Amino acid sequence: MRNETIRALIELNNRFYSEHAASFSSTRQTPWPGWTRMLEAARRAWSLGENCCAGAEWTAEFSSPFSSSHEAPGKTPSAHTIAERQPATDLTASSSLEDSPCTQPSADPATLQVLDLACGNMRLASALAADLPSTNISYLGVDTCDALAATAAIAPGNAPNATASTQPASPASATAGTAPRNAAPARQLDLNAPSQAPYGQVGSATLLTQHGNLHASYQSLDILDELLSRGARATRSSIDAPLADLICCFGFMHHVPSANLRQALIELLVSLARPGGVIALSCWRFMDDARLAAKAERLDRCVTETTSTPALDPTDLEPGDHFLGWQNDEHTLRFCHHVDEAELDRLSQTASAVGAREICRFSADGRSDTLNRYLILRRA
Structure with a gap:
């Protein structure tokens, strides 16, 4: 795929999220059930070591307690708050993160360092x-979409009265490196400080109010543009964070144009984890759903027949590349790539080549409990 096509597809999706941030966020208010299973995989990796779940599918023993839910494909799980739900395994048990510092690879066992790439x-x-x-x-x-970040949940009555901060990112940890001088400045926002909440709405001041164990911050950065322009190694230096214990990348892989760029993203994710850290990513399997597949095939034909912009050449698309609308509006296009099992194998091999081995993969979420395919890796 030509770089011109890649950039056109990235811009298509960036425009979609900027224009539809509020409506998209309204459909993404509760956690996916697969996150609980991801967290259990991470806990087992940290407590059991390298041999946990090695290359195996999840069995009934580890099945999600929410697999019987009946959400429609593409919708969020039923409206139970995260605090009301019980994880698949009691994480306050003696083998959990809560009690045993040795189960975390972090240099600071009292704190779990989490990096959420494409955080929405x-x-x-x-x-x-x-x-x-x-x-x-x-x-x-x-994330690159500040408007979407600005929809972060705010507890009633706690919305901060503030304006956006444009201060530069604070210096990164010595283990993270610093952004080169010619890199576009990334804005770091401490969401626990009301004076820095972007658009006066990012709720963390509320996140901290709701969860006293959480310190959350946000960095505005176009990861795909960085990867395309500078490569994985240089992009790593632009992210203002120490090496993380847990790296998550959910609901993003299907928006990454070209197999080469998806492999570069995997290399970046691995490079951001500390030794022993866990990398978790999900791939939306929309073409496995008959309803979504029919919509994608119809829009693919429309794009092929009507697109005249040289930068968006339909003949330059790769196998698995499709287009989808938003809700009932098929004039609002998004680029979406379907990562099948063969490509997931290749991504796992890419991770292995740069120092992370697969510990498990599983399907979860949606009415069928197969809407997303998760790949869980552990850095050596």
Whole structure:
């Protein structure tokens, strides 16, 4: 795929999220059931070592307690708050993160360092804080869509009266490196400080109010533009965070154009984890759903027949590339790539080549419990 096509597809999606941030965020208010299973995989990796779940599918023993839910494909799970739900395994048990410092690879066993790449409205921060109430969590969300980040959940009556901060990112940890002088400045926002809440709405001041164990911050950065322009190694230096214990990248892989760029993203994710850290990503399997597949095939034909912009050449698309609308509006296009099992194998091999081995993969979420395919890795 030509770089011109890649950039056109990235811009298509960036425009979609900027224009539809509020409506998209309204459909993403509760955690995916697969996150609980991801967290259990991470806990087992840290407590059992390298041999846990090695290359195996999840069995009934580890099945999600929410697999019987009946959400429609593409919708969020039923409206139970994260605090009301019980994880698949009691994370306050003696083998959990809560009681045993040795189960975390972090240099600071009292704090779980979390990096959420393509964080959206940062609902993962609240989910982790509620599922791990006795663990201090230092969370950094990174995304290019500030408007979507600005929809982060705010507790009633706690919305901060503030304006956006444009101060430069604070110096990164010595283990993280610093952004080169010619890199575009990334804005770091401490969401626990009302004076820095972007648009006066990012709720963390509320996240901290709701979850006293959470310190959340947000960095505005176009990861795909960085990867395309500078490569994985240089992009790593632009992210203002120490090496993390847990790296999550959910609901993003399907928006990454070209197999080469998806492999570069995997290399970046691995490079951001500390030794022993866990990398978790999800791939939306929309073409496995008959309804969504029919919509994608119809829009693919429309794009092929009507697109005249040289930068968006339909003949330059790769196998698995599709287009989808939003809700009932098929004039609002999004680029979406379907990662099948063969490509997931290749991504796992890419991770292995740069120092992370697969510990498990599983399907979860949606009415069928197969809407997303998760790949869980552990850095050596």
